Amino acid sequence: MRKPIIAANWKMHKTVKEANDFLQEFIPLVEGNNDVDIVLCVPFTVLDAVSKKIADTNITLGAQNVYCQDKGAFTGEVAPQMLLEFGTKYVIIGHSERRAVFGETDELIKEKVNKALQSGLIPILCVGETLEEREKGFTEAKCRKQIEAVFHGLTKDQAAQIVIAYEPIWAIGTGKTASSSDAEQTISYIRSLLSGIFDEDTALKVRIQYGGSVKPENVQDLMAQPNIDGALVGGASLDPQSFAKIVNYKE
Numbered sequence: 241m242r243k244p245i246i247a248a249n250w251k252m253h254k255t256v257k258e259a260n261d262f263l264q265e266f267i268p269l270v271e272g273n274n275d276v277d278i279v280l281c282v283p284f285t286v287l288d289a290v291s292k293k294i295a296d297t298n299i300t301l302g303a304q305n306v307y308c309q310d311k312g313a314f315t316g317e318v319a320p321q322m323l324l325e326f327g328t329k330y331v332i333i334g335h336s337e338r339r340a341v342f343g344e345t346d347e348l349i350k351e352k353v354n355k356a357l358q359s360g361l362i363p364i365l366c367v368g369e370t371l372e373e374r375e376k377g378f379t380e381a382k383c384r385k386q387i388e389a390v391f392h393g394l395t396k397d398q399a400a401q402i403v404i405a406y407e408p409i410w411a412i413g414t415g416k417t418a419s420s421s422d423a424e425q426t427i428s429y430i431r432s433l434l435s436g437i438f439d440e441d442t443a444l445k446v447r448i449q450y451g452g453s454v455k456p457e458n459v460q461d462l463m464a465q466p467n468i469d470g471a472l473v474g475g476a477s478l479d480p481q482s483f484a485k486i487v488n489y490k491e
């Protein structure tokens with residue numbers, strides 16, 4: 241059985257004070273929810289404060305990026321060990337904003353995933369198509385390219401640890417959600433790709449999230465789909481009440 245994983249991606253939001261205020265309100269709202277893995281992927285600058293505040297809670301720490309080297313002359317980058325020092329467990333890799341704004345390629349993303357796995361961090365690997373690609377019928381081809389680039393060459397055990405977030409780019413921050421059946425269709429296609437690269441047993445172990453305008457109003461429908469194992473939430477994760485409603489979608 242795959243345990244659902246609901247993760248916040250705060251992107252470039254929240255100072256230490258704002259993060260502490262969020263947690264003050266959020267922690268009691270999700271206390272006792274052990275049905276879901278609750279993850280906060282926060283900016284590097286608040287990892288320390290958030291890790292202290294969530295110690296001994298049911299909330300797990302995540303980051304939004306990591307570099308593919310252990311140390312060295314890489315100005316502005318952050319190494320796996322620097323994240324692990326704060327108890328970080330998950331790291332988002334290959335978000336569409338990193339790909340589009342910062343020019344990250346599939347090759348770099350593969351290196352980052354490899355380094356994260358070797359270091360003991362769990363990658364949340366983002367894939368997804370643009371509106372133009374969707375309209376041209378290229379959704380599956382795009383996801384296939386992004387998945388194959390990373391998963392080829394991994395062992396089954398490594399593959400099974402990775403969390404995939406299917407995030408159609410046209411649904412990110414736009415208020416437009418993929419319908420739960422469209423999301424399910426692409427996510428089940430992604431699972432079939434994993435089955436082809438590895439085997440069915442491995443494919444059934446991988447948790448695949450949906451991301452793109454997830455809100456309290458649509459989370460239940462999405463989570464009711466058999467292949468959707470969670471959500472990666474941007475805008476609606478910034479407010480403690482709305483993110484708690486998403487996390488507590490079963491209630």
Ligand code: 13P
Pocket residue numbers: 249335407411412413414415451452453454472473474475476
């Ligand atoms: P929104 O939930 O704001 O659409 O963002 C989705 C996202 O990019 C999460 O990584």
